[in-house]
Amino acid sequence: xELVEIGEVKSKFDEPLxxxxxxxxxxxxxxYPEYEAGLTGIEDSKYIHVLFGFHLSDDYELVAPRRHxxxxxxxxxxxxxxxxxxxxxxxxxKERNGNELRVKGLDAVNETPVIDIKPYAEPFDSSGITExxxxxxxxxxxxxxxxxxxxxxxxxxxxxxxxxxxxxxxLGVLAGQYAVSKLESAVPGMEETVAIVETNSCFSDGIQxxxxxxxxxxxxxxxxxxxxxxxxxxxxxxxxxxxLNREDLLxxxxxxxxxxxxxxxxxxxxxxxxxxxxxxVWRDIGFDLVTRSAEELFKIEKIDYPxxxxxxxxxxxEYCESCGEKFMAPKGVEKKGKILCRDxxxxxxxxxxxxxxxxxxx
Ligand SMILES: [Zn+2]
Ligand SMILES: [Zn+2]
Numbered sequence: 001x002e003l004v005e006i007g008e009v010k011s012k013f014d015e016p017l018x019x020x021x022x023x024x025x026x027x028x029x030x031x032y033p034e035y036e037a038g039l040t041g042i043e044d045s046k047y048i049h050v051l052f053g054f055h056l057s058d059d060y061e062l063v064a065p066r067r068h069x070x071x072x073x074x075x076x077x078x079x080x081x082x083x084x085x086x087x088x089x090x091x092x093x094k095e096r097n098g099n100e101l102r103v104k105g106l107d108a109v110n111e112t113p114v115i116d117i118k119p120y121a122e123p124f125d126s127s128g129i130t131e132x133x134x135x136x137x138x139x140x141x142x143x144x145x146x147x148x149x150x151x152x153x154x155x156x157x158x159x160x161x162x163x164x165x166x167x168x169x170x171l172g173v174l175a176g177q178y179a180v181s182k183l184e185s186a187v188p189g190m191e192e193t194v195a196i197v198e199t200n201s202c203f204s205d206g207i208q209x210x211x212x213x214x215x216x217x218x219x220x221x222x223x224x225x226x227x228x229x230x231x232x233x234x235x236x237x238x239x240x241x242x243x244l245n246r247e248d249l250l251x252x253x254x255x256x257x258x259x260x261x262x263x264x265x266x267x268x269x270x271x272x273x274x275x276x277x278x279x280x281v282w283r284d285i286g287f288d289l290v291t292r293s294a295e296e297l298f299k300i301e302k303i304d305y306p307x308x309x310x311x312x313x314x315x316x317x318e319y320c321e322s323c324g325e326k327f328m329a330p331k332g333v334e335k336k337g338k339i340l341c342r343d344x345x346x347x348x349x350x351x352x353x354x355x356x357x358x359x360x361x362x
Contacts, residue, residue: 003115005115009027022105031100039096051116052088053085053113054087089107146177149177154173154177166283168206171289176210179232193234199228239304246296320341327342
């Protein structure tokens with residue numbers, strides 16, 4: 001097989017720099033004029049896949065210490081020193097000007113030979129799960145991540161829901177992954193699995209993301225005990241409870257983070273730099289925690305018949321005789337012969353809070 005060079009990279013970097021710096025910069029791919037027509041329509045793609053030659057590397061080792069000092073094979077790494085000397089990367093296409101593509105994120109130095117360009121296409125280039133499969137089973141990918149034990153990716157995604165990365169989000173992800181992978185017949189997000197959270201901290205967002213038990217699908221039960229603990233259970237009656245029994249986890253294992261947290265969040269007494277630093281330290285602790293084992297951090301018990309509420313009840317509708325808005329019938333309040341919504345009545349109402357339907361006031 002012979003490789004064809006179809007163009008060349010124009011970059012301000014003559015020598016390779018750290019990937020973060022290079023991924024943050026713009027460069028240009030100049031496609032040779034004889035191949036320019038092959039770019040027709042490329043501007044419709046926001047992201048493109050680029051294959052290029054590592055023309056500066058000459059030798060490779062099949063197994064070597066990689067980043068973080070860990071020994072890995074060349075095909076299990078992104079090292080530029082490889083037998084085939086081919087690099088591949090997905091980058092943002094900013095603009096096409098004739099035979100020139102202005103791109104962002106290309107980690108290739110000036111004069112790197114380009115071998116191929118193709119549009120980045122979600123189902124082929126990402127997880128390999130097709131759009132059709134995702135429409136049939138929206139949590140298929142998450143389920144696979146749980147089975148594979150890819151807790152880092154689960155944490156990355158949980159951050160999209162939660163808004164930041166922090167130790168307790170990570171602990172929730174870790175606990176959720178452990179519980180779901182140990183439960184037989186757990187079908188996350190389908191009401192067959194229920195998660196009880198004993199705190200409303202960041203921890204519960206990690207649990208929701210991984211278990212698929214949410215407020216909206218009636219799979220999430222909140223018990224206001226203020227404990228970093230969760231029970232994940234199936235309706236068949238088996239469950240697992242995890243309680244964080246390393247109560248001094250932050251003080252002992254991550255003292256820098258703990259001190260910053262006290263200063264910035266608890267005392268609200270941090271400088272802008274300290275706030276930024278906390279964000280970074282907090283995130284690093286989170287990603288470190290998901291490399292640890294749940295058994296080391298949690299007290300874990302098997303629970304045979306956890307107390308879980310029934311399936312989400314389906315109610316008739318009712319219309320409020322004051323504001324005219326529609327609500328679930330049992331939430332109505334009778335006042336002076338009229339059926340009112342709770343808002344208009346501002347009186348006691350029936351609430352389903354996981355402990356059965358009962359009357360509360362407020
Ligand atoms: Zn958080
Ligand atoms: Zn009303």
